[in-house]
Amino acid sequence: MRKVLIRQKLYNDGKYAEAKPVFEKLVKQAPSNASYNQWYGVCCFETGDLAGAEKHLKVAVKRRVQDAYRYLGEVYYQTYRFNEAEEMFDEYITLLTKRNKMWNLTRSVWTWRTKQAVCLIR
Numbered sequence: 001m002r003k004v005l006i007r008q009k010l011y012n013d014g015k016y017a018e019a020k021p022v023f024e025k026l027v028k029q030a031p032s033n034a035s036y037n038q039w040y041g042v043c044c045f046e047t048g049d050l051a052g053a054e055k056h057l058k059v060a061v062k063r064r065v066q067d068a069y070r071y072l073g074e075v076y077y078q079t080y081r082f083n084e085a086e087e088m089f090d091e092y093i094t095l096l097t098k099r100n101k102m103w104n105l106t107r108s109v110w111t112w113r114t115k116q117a118v119c120l121i122r
Contacts, residue, residue: 006022007019007022007023007026010022011023011039011042011043014046016042016043016046016047017043017046017047019039019043020040020043020044020047023036023039023040023043024040024043026039026040027040027056031059032059034059034060034062034063034064034065034068035060035065037056037057037059037060037065037068038056038057038060038065038067038068038071040052040056041053041054041055041056041057041059041060041068041071041072042057042067042071044056045057045071045074045075050075050078050079053071053072053075054072054075054076054079057071057072057075058072060072061088064095066092066095066096066099067092069088069089069091069092069095070088070089070092072088073085073086073087073088073089073092076088
């Protein structure tokens with residue numbers, strides 16, 4: 001459990017160079033794990049390894065990991081593949097929009113349930 005917290009803290013604190021070997025090991029242990037590939041791909045991107053980032057972010061995109069689209073779009077943009085970058089950014093925006101709609105729906109359902117509960121209590 002402690003190792004999980006340490007690697008997540010490194011990643012969340014933007015210490016990508018330190019987190020990179022940890023996620024690399026995880027990707028080698030579970031090469032099809034979308035989350036590990038996304039985290040490792042971001043570490044590669046943030047440390048300047050665009051080829052490594054592309055390889056691993058593609059795995060995460062195949063599994064529809066939301067942030068992978070953004071970073072893969074950045075990889076394509078930095079390597080002058082603007083059409084591919086646009087596709088990734090469009091899909092990222094689509095996923096964000098869907099997520100926001102789901103959040104709004106969930107929030108409205110909970111608001112409705114809360115109002116019902118208040119009515120029952122009175």
